[in-house]
Amino acid sequence: MAVTEVPFSLIMILVVYLALQDRYLVTSAAVGLLPLVRHEGILMVFLWAIFMVLQKNRRAAVLAFIPYATYTVGLELADFASPLDLLMDAGPSNLYGAGGWMHFSA
8 A cells, every 4th residue: 555645645745746847848847746746736736726727827727637647548559447437436445544553653
């Protein structure tokens, strides 16, 4: 099991910093990485793309979708399950929160 909150938070900090520096293309690339870390990142990509369209920066809006689109196409070409199928078919895990006290201390 991977802890994804920390990388997601670090990328979000980078996104805010870059956006405050008006480096919108680099910010879009960083925003595009968010869905690869946590599912909540998909919402961030859409919000950022809407903001970029309102700012009349369509190039940055499109760039935000490229990392996830590349990942999706790569999985499809490798004959793995579609990321959208994995998102829609989420199920409980028997590992999360299971184990004795020594399991959590290690």
